[in-house]
Amino acid sequence: MIGTLNTTVMDCPVPLDTAKFYQALLGGYISPDEDTDWVNLFEPSGRQILSFQRAGDYVAPTWPDNTVPLQVHIDIRVDSYEDAEPAVLAAGGKLIDDSTQHPDFRVYADPVGRPFCLVLF
Structure with missing residues (x-):
């Protein structure tokens, strides 16, 4: 180290x-x-x-097509989407993928368009 x-x-x-x-x-x-x-x-x-x-x-990443690469994103662990999502939206975030294929995470964008995830792990 x-x-x-x-x-x-x-x-x-x-x-x-x-x-x-x-x-x-x-x-x-x-x-x-x-x-x-x-x-x-x-x-x-x-x-x-x-x-x-x-x-x-x-320039904001263009997820999921990666015309402008993501490069890095953060995951925020939450107890439930129902409790966390209203706070994300109220703060200026936007839901961009709530795919049922991946029930353990949802993808949001911050106010400048950078994707981040709420995760239930």
Whole structure:
């Protein structure tokens, strides 16, 4: 081992807006020193979990066709879709695949179009 994971960074057009979306889903707090180019999201315990970086030329992935590749996505474990989905939609997310072929996960897009999954594992 050479180190430990510090954070996962997501490109986006407006870091603070994207951080607020994920804060609505995961809880925690946003770095008090956020700026227009970089924002961190922390668990309530203080552990940094996600970071958001301004990308002026951001283009959302085109899932599932991958014309614009996904590259990375996150999975959020939930107890039930019925409880979690309303919160995702209220925060600005969008359901993009609730395929019955895969009952253990549903695919959503965040407000900038990046896919993520709610999983029941």
